[in-house]
Structures are given as C-alpha cells and as structure tokens.
Amino acid sequence: MKAYIFPGQGAQFTGMGLDLFEKYPQARQLFERANEILEFPITDIMFNGTAEDLKQTKVTQPAVFLHSVILSKVLGDSFKPDMVAGHSLGEISALVANQTLDFESGLKLVYKRALAMQHACELQPSTMAAVLGLEDSIVEAVCAEVDGVVVAANYNCPGQLVISGSVEAVETACEKLKERGAKRAMILPVGGAFHSPLMEPARKELAAAIENTTFKTPICPVYQNVTTFAVTDPEEIKKNLIFQLTAPVKWTQSVQNMIADGATHFTEVGPGKVLQGLVKKIDRNAEVSSAEV
Structure with missing residues (x-):
C-alpha cells in the first residue's frame, strides 16, 4: 500500500516550486490563484526571497503547503494514495491531497493558522528545543518536574523528541535532560511554543475558521497527528x-500505525527529505522516496 506524507514548517528553501511554475500550466494557474487568495505575491518570496524572508511563519506555512499540494496535483493519475x-502543518496538505478539503479552503486555513500562531507567539515569549538520545518517557518525566509550561511537542522518531513551552521552562528542561544523559538538548530557531498549551489563543482563532469550512469524505484515510490512527469521518x-495546535505531533506513532495497516512505501510530497529520514529511523525496512514529476 502506498502512503503519501507531507512535510511541515522548516522544509522551505529559496526557489521552491519554481520548476513546477515554469513547467506546468496547471501549477502556474494554482500559484497565481494563491497570490490572489493571500493578497500578496507569495510566489515572489518562494522563488526569489532570502532564507530570512521565507522564515516568517506567515510565509513559511503557505509556501510549504503550496509546494506540496501543487506537486501532488501535477503528479496527475500517478497520484493514487492508499x-x-x-x-x-503538513496535515492540511494531506487533507487537500485526499480531497477532504479543496485547494482554496486548504490555503485559507493554512494562512489563518499561520497568522493565529504568529499572534499567539507575540503574546508570550516561548520556544522549542530538540532532544536527542533519550527515551520518550524520560523526556516526559523531566518536563513534568519543571515549573512553568514545558511539554513534549513532536515525537519525530525514537530518540528524537522536540519539547515546547515558555523560554525559561524549556531552558531549565534542557539542562535537566543533559544531566539525564541526552546527547543533545538544543533550543531551536522558531518563533514560539508550537504544539503546547501556549498555543491556546491560536487554537481558538483557528477553531472558528475550521468550523466554517466544508470538510468532505476523503478518498483515503488520513493518520492525524493528534490520534495517530486512520480517520475518514x-x-x-x-x-x-x-x-x-495545542497537542503533540505523534509522528512516530502515526508511521508505526500506517505500517501496521499495510503501508509498504512512503512517498514524501513537498520540499526536502526530512520525513523520509524519520520514517527510516522508525522502521529501517520501510521503502521511502520523494515525489517526482
């Protein structure tokens, strides 16, 4: 069975999507429509912007979404996900790919999500840190010991977990995790504490937009970050x-469940190869590739 996986924030690069824009009329049409929907020329930033330009949350999230979704569309009949x-963020790309959302609705939600997260970040100084080389349970226990807000946010693969919370609490947790034997516990260059309780203001903002968006029955199941199981309703x-937004990304568990349900090949659709690397660390027998046109 074929599993298609979609990357999130951090996969962006200057020039992303330009090859699709130049080669495929359908891609050009969708990129131009995106400029209209967003009311700013995101294609200029994607194709010619600096790394700094692309790093702004309000640019990064729609840029990664557009690269992934437009690539899935130009794959045409060869794109047949099980x-x-x-x-x-990649979960919204996945929901357009399996036809739960249409292109326009997906892009509007991504942009709303980006602005809401940006706003939540401005309300309180917060950050994230990558922790390498410890069992998940140890990281969870250390976070629970620390005063203030700090939680496990991204279960990326065995031995790689990202924590998220207030600056002081994350820094304290990093010191304690090094004492407990972490190979690394390093602060990440991100705008705020994504996937933590500090994103509650963003969750409320986004909830209203999601409630007012039409979600259709998909052509195949999505394995969502929050529950990790196949969902079609x-x-x-x-x-x-x-x-x-306020719950952890359970990527390790999602991939394990996809494999248990019959996934034999994982194709990453969008910029970069980060997810392929994570899948191989979760199960070294899994076959992985990048979507190519």
Whole structure:
C-alpha cells in the first residue's frame, strides 16, 4: 500500500516550486490563484526571497503547503494514495491531497493558522528545543518536574523528541535532560511554543475558521497527528485538526500505525527529505522516496 506524507514548517528553501511554475500550466494557474487568495505575491518570496524572508511563519506555512499540494496535483493519475499523513502543518496538505478539503479552503486555513500562531507567539515569549538520545518517557518525566509550561511537542522518531513551552521552562528542561544523559538538548530557531498549551489563543482563532469550512469524505484515510490512527469521518477530522495546535505531533506513532495497516512505501510530497529520514529511523525496512514529476 502506498502512503503519501507531507512535510511541515522548516522544509522551505529559496526557489521552491519554481520548476513546477515554469513547467506546468496547471501549477502556474494554482500559484497565481494563491497570490490572489493571500493578497500578496507569495510566489515572489518562494522563488526569489532570502532564507530570512521565507522564515516568517506567515510565509513559511503557505509556501510549504503550496509546494506540496501543487506537486501532488501535477503528479496527475500517478497520484493514487492508499493513506496520507502530514507533519504538523503538513496535515492540511494531506487533507487537500485526499480531497477532504479543496485547494482554496486548504490555503485559507493554512494562512489563518499561520497568522493565529504568529499572534499567539507575540503574546508570550516561548520556544522549542530538540532532544536527542533519550527515551520518550524520560523526556516526559523531566518536563513534568519543571515549573512553568514545558511539554513534549513532536515525537519525530525514537530518540528524537522536540519539547515546547515558555523560554525559561524549556531552558531549565534542557539542562535537566543533559544531566539525564541526552546527547543533545538544543533550543531551536522558531518563533514560539508550537504544539503546547501556549498555543491556546491560536487554537481558538483557528477553531472558528475550521468550523466554517466544508470538510468532505476523503478518498483515503488520513493518520492525524493528534490520534495517530486512520480517520475518514469529516467531523472527526475537523475536531482533530482543531486540537492539533495545542497537542503533540505523534509522528512516530502515526508511521508505526500506517505500517501496521499495510503501508509498504512512503512517498514524501513537498520540499526536502526530512520525513523520509524519520520514517527510516522508525522502521529501517520501510521503502521511502520523494515525489517526482
């Protein structure tokens, strides 16, 4: 069975999507439509912007979404997913790919999500840190010991977990985790504490937009970050997507469940190869590749 997986924030690069724009009329049409929907020329930033330009959350999230979704569309008849999943932001790309959402609705939600997260980040100084070389249970226990807000946010693969919370609490947790034997516990260059309780203001903002968006029955299941299991019911998909901002991204568990349900090949659709690397660390026998046109 073929699983298609969609990357999140951090996969962006200067020039992303330009090859699709130049080669495929359908891609050009969708990129130009995106400029209209967003009311700013995101294609200029994607194709010619600096790394700094691309790093702004309000640019990064729609840029990664557009690269992934437009690539899936130009794959044409060869794009036949048996199951899909996306890492954080990538979950919305996955929902367009399996036809739960149409292109326009997906892009509007991504942009709303980006602005809401940006706003939540401005309300309180917060950050994230990558922790390498410890069991998940040890990281969870250390976070629970620390005063203030710090939680496990991204279960990326065995031995790689990202924590998220207030700056002081994350820094304290990093010191304690090094004492407990972490190979590394390093602060990440991100705008705020994604997938933590500090994103509650963003969750509320996004919830209203999600409730007012039409979700259709998908052509194949999505394995959502919050629950990790196959979901096809539009109302359940909607509910899980609302809780995603304040809940951890359970990528390890999602991939394990996809394999248990018959996934034999994982194709990453969008910029970069980060997810392929994570899948191989979760199960070294899994076959992985990048989507190519």
